[in-house]
Amino acid sequence: MSAVVFIPARYASTRYPGKPLVELTGATGRKASLIQRSWEAAQGVAGVSRVCVLTDDDRIRDAAEGFGAEVLMTSSQARNGTERCAEALAQLGADPEIVVNLQGDAPLTPPWFLEALIARMQADSAVQMATPVLRTEPGTLANFVTDRREGRVGGTTAVMRGDGTALYFSKEVLPYVGSLEAPPEVWHHVGVYAYRPEALRAYGAWAEGPLERAEGLEQLRFLEHGWPVTCVEVEARGRVFWELNNPVDVARIEAVLQKEGIA
Structure with missing residues (x-):
């Protein structure tokens, strides 16, 4: 099966404008932009024939080509990464046969996700769209x-049926946690998607x-x-x-880079 990884990245983020070009310092002191670290994460994924950065911004294109990425230019009308992937x-x-959407703000995504x-x-050829979920650890x-x-x-949580299909995703913490002393099981949604081409179209x-509009x-x-x-449940x-x-x-991500020894 052929699979490609698309990494959508836009400059005009509402919460953090310009974040794809924000530099993150690794364990060795090496500084690399967020989009470069996301692209480097994709390079470690087995079974992928192609990795492309998707953007509508010349600054991101120039930076990505500068570290060796293939770039596909998409329109400024794309409202989210999935629309950018469809373009x-x-x-x-x-x-x-499969398109994987790795968000350009998730450089800590392990390849096994x-x-x-x-x-x-x-x-299962019946699965048209899939996304990973992770059992949320206390921290x-x-x-x-x-x-x-x-x-x-911050992050996104997922609520699922017994068969693993999604009931809902939210930027609120679902289900209601109440006390952190004995919280219910909370599933952290990982912002990665895999689609069949027909689902993207x-x-x-x-x-x-x-x-979608309310939750973003x-x-x-x-x-x-x-x-x-x-x-799809994945393990950390x-x-x-x-x-x-x-x-x-x-600071949170740089702390993980230091802890994991990621350059």
């Missing part, structure tokens, strides 16, 4: 709760729904239009996963 799909000429999505779709859950108490929008033709979560458009989203294997959503996350 880029049309530029490939021939369809791959993406590999798990590819394997799940290889095993991450505490960050979720702190962010919400302090008025920041369908998505691009749909209007944005009210839940692109995957809700699939649910609002009646398409199942398959959640001791790694801490966190996206760069706000300026405060720079």
